[in-house]
Amino acid sequence: MVVVKNVLCSFCGCVCDDLEVSVEDNKITGVKYACALATEKFLHSQEERNPDPLMRADGGFRKVGLEEALDKAARILAEAKYPLLYGWSNTSCEAIKVGIELTEEVGGVLDNTATVCHGVGLEAIQDVGEPTGTLGKARHRADLIIYWGCNPSQAHIRHTTRYTAFTKGLFRSQRKDRKIVVVDVRKTVTSKTADLFLQIDPGKDYELLSALRMAVRDMEFETEAVAGVPVEKIEELAEMMVSCEFGMLFFGLGLTQSSAKNENIAAAISLVRDLNLKTKFLMLPMRGHYNVTGANKVALWQTGYPFAVDFSHGYPRFNPGETSAADLLVRGEVDAALVVASDPASHMPWAAVKNLANIPVAVVDPTLTATSLLADVRIPAAFNGIEYGGTVYRMDGVALKTRKFVEPPPNCLPDVEVLENILHKVRSLKEVA
Amino acid sequence: MKAVLITGTSIAQAQGKEHGKLSAKYKDSVAVCEMDESDMAALKIEPGQTVKVTSPYGSITVKAAKSREPRPGLVFIPVGPWANRLVGPETGGTGTPSYKGLEVEVEPAPGEKVPDLEELMAEARGGNEKW
Numbered sequence: 001m002v003v004v005k006n007v008l009c010s011f012c013g014c015v016c017d018d019l020e021v022s023v024e025d026n027k028i029t030g031v032k033y034a035c036a037l038a039t040e041k042f043l044h045s046q047e048e049r050n051p052d053p054l055m056r057a058d059g060g061f062r063k064v065g066l067e068e069a070l071d072k073a074a075r076i077l078a079e080a081k082y083p084l085l086y087g088w089s090n091t092s093c094e095a096i097k098v099g100i101e102l103t104e105e106v107g108g109v110l111d112n113t114a115t116v117c118h119g120v121g122l123e124a125i126q127d128v129g130e131p132t133g134t135l136g137k138a139r140h141r142a143d144l145i146i147y148w149g150c151n152p153s154q155a156h157i158r159h160t161t162r163y164t165a166f167t168k169g170l171f172r173s174q175r176k177d178r179k180i181v182v183v184d185v186r187k188t189v190t191s192k193t194a195d196l197f198l199q200i201d202p203g204k205d206y207e208l209l210s211a212l213r214m215a216v217r218d219m220e221f222e223t224e225a226v227a228g229v230p231v232e233k234i235e236e237l238a239e240m241m242v243s244c245e246f247g248m249l250f251f252g253l254g255l256t257q258s259s260a261k262n263e264n265i266a267a268a269i270s271l272v273r274d275l276n277l278k279t280k281f282l283m284l285p286m287r288g289h290y291n292v293t294g295a296n297k298v299a300l301w302q303t304g305y306p307f308a309v310d311f312s313h314g315y316p317r318f319n320p321g322e323t324s325a326a327d328l329l330v331r332g333e334v335d336a337a338l339v340v341a342s343d344p345a346s347h348m349p350w351a352a353v354k355n356l357a358n359i360p361v362a363v364v365d366p367t368l369t370a371t372s373l374l375a376d377v378r379i380p381a382a383f384n385g386i387e388y389g390g391t392v393y394r395m396d397g398v399a400l401k402t403r404k405f406v407e408p409p410p411n412c413l414p415d416v417e418v419l420e421n422i423l424h425k426v427r428s429l430k431e432v433a
Numbered sequence: 434m435k436a437v438l439i440t441g442t443s444i445a446q447a448q449g450k451e452h453g454k455l456s457a458k459y460k461d462s463v464a465v466c467e468m469d470e471s472d473m474a475a476l477k478i479e480p481g482q483t484v485k486v487t488s489p490y491g492s493i494t495v496k497a498a499k500s501r502e503p504r505p506g507l508v509f510i511p512v513g514p515w516a517n518r519l520v521g522p523e524t525g526g527t528g529t530p531s532y533k534g535l536e537v538e539v540e541p542a543p544g545e546k547v548p549d550l551e552e553l554m555a556e557a558r559g560g561n562e563k564w
Contacts, residue, residue, distance in 0.1 A: 011451075036444060040451040048453045115528045123527060155442045185439060185533075186509070187502035202437045202507065203534035253441065257532040261525065288442070308528055324528025343454065345554060346514045349530045350491055351522040353514070357557035369454045370514055373554040 001029065004405045010090075010385030011038040013287030013395030014135075014156050014163075026406050028386075035157035045383050050368050051409035054378040061378070066411045070418070072377040073338065073362035074425030078433075080336035080360070082312055083108035086325050087342025089292035092390025092402070095415035096291075096298040099340060102423045103311050105430075109334065110309045111325040112295035113342055118285045120256045122296060122306045123320060124265035131272045133282040134396045135162075137248070140169035144244035146181045148268070149205065149254020150286040153189035159286070164248075165193065179240055183208070184254060196237060201228035206260040209267035212238055216274050242278045249283040256285075287395035290385070294393035329355050336360045338422075340415060341381070345370035364418050381415050382408035390416065434476055436468075436508045438488065438519060438535040446511035455550060463513035464547045466539065467500040472508070478541050485542040486510070488519035488535050494545045508539060514553050 007019040011034075021042060022030035031042045053069035054061040064072075077083050085103045088096050089112055096112075103110040114122065138145065145164045152159040160166055165180050172178055182191040183198045183205075191197040200208055204227030211226040215238030221231045241247055249272060255264045268283060275281035287293050296306035303309045305318035308325070321327055325344065328334045329352035336359050345353050346369065356374060363375040372378045382388050385402035393399050408414075413421075449462035466484055478484060484497045486508070493515050500509060510516040512532070519537060520530050548556075 037447045037451065040448040044451055044453070048456065111528075116530065116532075120527045120529050151441075154444050155447070157444075186500075186504045186507060189501075199504075202439065254533065257529060258534045259531065261527045261529055261531075320528035321524055321526030324524065326522075326528060326530055327524055330522040345557070346450075346454065346517070347512060348517060349520040349522050350518045350557075353517065354557050357554070358559070367453060370550055370554055373551060374558060 007405065008385055008392070008400055008402045009034060009038045010290045010383070010392065010402055011041050012156050012290060013293060014159055015290050015392060015394040015400055016158055016162060017400065021405060023405055028406060037157060042386065045366070045386050046406070049366065049409065051380045051411050053380060053411060056376045066379070069377050069379045070421050070425060073364075073379060074422050074429060076336050076360040076362050076376065077102070077106045077108070077338055077422065078426045078429040080106065080108065082334050083336040083338065084325055084328055084334040085110050085338045085340070086112070086344055087340040088112040088295040089114070089289035090341035090384070091291065091415040092384050092392065093291065093294045093298045094390050095340070095419055096295055097302065098416055098419040098423060100299060100302045102419060102426065103309070105423060105426055107312050107314070109311070109323055109325070109328060110299060110303075112292065112299065112307050113289060113347070114292055114296055114307045115320070115324045116326055116347060117253060117288055117292070118256055119307050119320065119324070120262035121251075121265040121285050123262040124269060127262075128266045128269040129273070131269065131276065131282055132284055132396070134398060135284070135394070137282065138284070139163045139167050141171055141246040142248040143172055143177060144179050144181070144240055144247040146183065146247070146249045147190055148183040148249060148251045149258070150250060150252020151184065151188045151190050152286065155252070155288070156286055160190070160193075179244070181237060181240065196233070196240065198229050198233055198237065203259040204228065205255050205258055205264045206267050208234070209264065209271055212241070213267070213271050213274055216242055216271070216278070241275055241281070244279055247275065247279065247281040249281070250286050251283065252286040284396055291392040293395055293397055294391065294399075297393050297397065326352050334359065338362045338364070339371050339375075340364045340419070343369040343371045345374055364415060366412065379418055380409070380412045381418055382412045384415070387412065388414035390414070434472060434539045436472070436506055436537055436539050438486070438537045439507060439509050440512050440516040440520070440532045441509065443511045446513065460547070460550060463511040464495045464515045465498045465510065466495045467498045467509040468539070469500055469503050469505040469507070471503075471505050472539075473497060473499065476539065476541055483542045483545050483547060485540050485545065486519060487538045488521070490521040491518045493518040494542050494547050496547060508537065514550060
């Protein structure tokens with residue numbers, strides 16, 4: 001048995017880098033230090049896995065060779081007028097780079113899963129700027145941590161033990177050195193460990209953020225409560241904010257997916273900007289997938305835009321609402337899709353799923369997903385961070401390298417190789433045409 | 434009963450998806466509607482019984498579960514194909530649909546079946562699938 005140390009975790013945006021994985025005869029037999037979610041991923045990565053390339057036939061699927069499956073995926077893209085190339089948050093930056101080249105080649109739209117999660121935050125950053133820092137700053141310096149619309153106890157399980165409440169930092173070494181605040185529509189395990197919990201009415205985040213901006217500026221309220229939160233509590237939080245030495249606001253989908261969306265994030269950024277006139281304050285999104293940040297970064301440096309990048313005019317365009325995946329699918333504007341390391345059939349509104357089900361779809365994914373049930377061709381792939389290595393970006397934008405420690409099943413190539421193959425085939429098809 | 438629906442991730446949902454999207458574990462972890470105890474009492478339903486949740490955009494049958502923390506009037510369905518039957522198509526020009534804060538109607542649905550993932554995807558394709 002081999003114990004592989006300092007393994008990077010390819011589950012959530014925390015990208016913990018201290019895992020120990022036991023491997024025996026190319027089989028993962030144990031995982032140490034990982035959270036419950038990552039443990040499930042590592043231990044099940046080799047089980048219940050269908051490693052066969054599949055093609056739709058007679059209302060079901062038939063097994064095909066890998067070459068035939070790659071040919072089919074290339075044909076779907078080459079024959080489409082306006083294809084969507086979607087996913088990208090659970091793969092390597094190297095694969096994303098090839099995906100962008102492929103999108104440009106076929107004149108389609110490249111969108112990543114941020115489009116339905118933290119994309120609105122990226123829109124707000126373009127409007128207002130980004131007062132941000134690394135998780136290391138939170139760990140070593142922050143004496144006030146705010147979790148707004150996120151629940152790390154369920155989704156980013158080691159966030160509090162590695163970066164905030166319960167970690168040993170240089171200047172903050174214990175729980176009592178930090179104040180923890182939670183703002184959420186419901187009580188959570190995270191809120192139970194907080195020093196202050198503000199239970200907010202659903203969809204009223206913008207109002208509460210605006211009220212906090214007033215309180216931070218010592219303005220008077222002419223009401224008893226805002227967004228369901230009593231004014232005394234708003235003033236208490238404002239006082240904690242202005243009197244802290246170093247504050248850090250972490251926000252989740254509770255802020256990005258509720259009614260005001262990008263305006264919520266713009267209001268939060270404005271609040272943090274106001275606070276920097278009085279103390280030191282930064283903010284970070286709680287990114288979900290382990291390389292969704294990388295999907296945004298690679299798209300940004302290659303095309304100028306972080307997601308929803310449309311190449312149909314021959315140059316990159318970005319106009320969320322028009323060029324974003326959910327809107328394109330709901331309106332039935334795209335005529336084919338390549339889905340890489342993602343499952344839009346599970347995570348898009350039904351109106352989008354119905355239209356996705358009725359266009360040619362190629363799926364590249366290590367596992368069978370809801371989207372693979374809708375696909376015309378399914379190409380199996382290897383797991384990044386388990387069966388091949390690549391570059392990923394942690395939620396704070398720190399680039400890290402994952403490693404390979406077991407061999408993938410036959411037919412399961414790294415995404416980057418699958419995509420290079422498809423790109424090569426698309427170019428050949430276009431030359432013939 | 435009128436309620437506000439929040440969709441989101443949970444430990445069980447995340448573990449279920451890593452176990453396999455086609456697994457029973459995944460379905461059991463996401464085809465559920467977590468509700469306040471008092472709301473369940475008002476609807477005369479027990480955990481594990483089926484409820485029909487309806488939004489302006491669609492409806493879905495899932496199993497009722499007691500929420501871990503009290504919050505009458507608020508219901509939670511983990512992200513997934515079941516919750517997304519209720520999510521509307523509008524993104525307000527942002528690209529992101531409103532997955533949180535949906536107004537829904539929750540009613541008991543005794544005897545109704547919670548659809549499998551395969552059934553939902555077959556319906557999306559217009560039926561006649563054999564997987």
